[in-house]
Amino acid sequence: MNPERTIIAVIDCSFIKKSGKKTEGKATFYNGVAGRPEEGLEISVISVVEVETHLSYSVSVKQTPWRPPTELPKNPLTVRGKNNSKKPTKKEASQSSTPELTRVDDYVQHLKETRSLLPESVRYLVADGYYYRAKFWDAVRSSNLNFISKLRSDANLNYLYTGERNKRGAPRKYDGKVDCKNLKDLTFIKEVKPGVKLYSLVVWSVCLKCKIRLACLGEVQPNGKTKNILLFSTDLELTGEQILEYDQARFQIEFIFRDAKQFTGLSSAQCRSSQRLDFHFNASLIALNLAKYEAYNRHSSPAPFVFSMASYKRREFNIHLLYTFINKLDLDPNLILNHPNLPSVLSYGTLAA
Numbered sequence: 001m002n003p004e005r006t007i008i009a010v011i012d013c014s015f016i017k018k019s020g021k022k023t024e025g026k027a028t029f030y031n032g033v034a035g036r037p038e039e040g041l042e043i044s045v046i047s048v049v050e051v052e053t054h055l056s057y058s059v060s061v062k063q064t065p066w067r068p069p070t071e072l073p074k075n076p077l078t079v080r081g082k083n084n085s086k087k088p089t090k091k092e093a094s095q096s097s098t099p100e101l102t103r104v105d106d107y108v109q110h111l112k113e114t115r116s117l118l119p120e121s122v123r124y125l126v127a128d129g130y131y132y133r134a135k136f137w138d139a140v141r142s143s144n145l146n147f148i149s150k151l152r153s154d155a156n157l158n159y160l161y162t163g164e165r166n167k168r169g170a171p172r173k174y175d176g177k178v179d180c181k182n183l184k185d186l187t188f189i190k191e192v193k194p195g196v197k198l199y200s201l202v203v204w205s206v207c208l209k210c211k212i213r214l215a216c217l218g219e220v221q222p223n224g225k226t227k228n229i230l231l232f233s234t235d236l237e238l239t240g241e242q243i244l245e246y247d248q249a250r251f252q253i254e255f256i257f258r259d260a261k262q263f264t265g266l267s268s269a270q271c272r273s274s275q276r277l278d279f280h281f282n283a284s285l286i287a288l289n290l291a292k293y294e295a296y297n298r299h300s301s302p303a304p305f306v307f308s309m310a311s312y313k314r315r316e317f318n319i320h321l322l323y324t325f326i327n328k329l330d331l332d333p334n335l336i337l338n339h340p341n342l343p344s345v346l347s348y349g350t351l352a353a
Helices: 090-096 103-117 134-142 240-249 252-263 274-298 309-328 333-337 342-346
Strands: 007-017 027-031 036-050 055-063 124-126 146-151 157-160 174-177 187-193 196-205 210-220 226-233
Touching: 007 027, 007 103, 007 240, 007 252, 036 103, 036 252, 036 274, 055 103, 055 252, 055 274, 103 134, 124 240, 134 146, 146 240, 157 210, 187 240, 196 240, 210 240, 226 240, 252 274, 252 309, 274 309, 309 333, 309 342
Parallel strands: 007 124, 124 146
Antiparallel strands: 007 036, 027 036, 036 055, 146 226, 157 174, 157 196, 187 196, 196 210, 210 226
């Protein structure tokens, strides 16, 4: 990657199908392909993406551990199905209960373990709307990163008060709740494409307890209604166009999942222990990184670099087949390898992603 270009970090999870009953970590996770929770494995991946070229590499992969459901404590005062105990107060319940670890804690721990591996130029972590949580934002802020993500259409946001200040009393901070369905109070930026307009404004996030730069895409539907997509950044200096550009670059991690599952055997592991699964997941993603790195260094055309794992696999097969012909038919390798039509022969059957 070019250090002079903008590099962002991206975190996301992927569902791995797994049969059997003895695999460590197997539980119910959400499968985006099926659109419902299913039994299997889940991996959390942190990658880096070059925004200008959309070149992406995975940096770290970690399996999401299985957490057993919490059991309710037995009450000795329960007789014949009737509970005769006194209901505990909120203070007693908060003192007696221990904080329950969730999968968000696993993603937080993964981010903390990977922060030192990211390039020094990385300033932003981009994720989907699931990561819009105060606990995860605290981890991102402690890692000296800014957060870019997606909001629900009913997110709890407040306008910042910009009117006159009263001399007496505490200064007024907010000016009402943001109506995400009404964009008249947002600043119009530009029309991204016909029927899609971009708006932006600095607002207060009640969930994150900080100011955020809101970027809203208003898209006119065929029925005449407007569908709003809300994006945000904790860096108030970012423009709405930059937030949209960084969020679009986030989807490069989906191509990492696709290529690893289709070509490098990410979902084909037959091992069951967590250590062997960890080795398999890392080996699969490293193989994809090496293939992408080699293809990028081999690229000499003035056209923008576009990586296709299918084309890379086809080219390597053509090279292997060509050397097989040379060895089996006792051909002169110098005559063939120095021929001007060799690149077209090696690229036979390739395609662009």
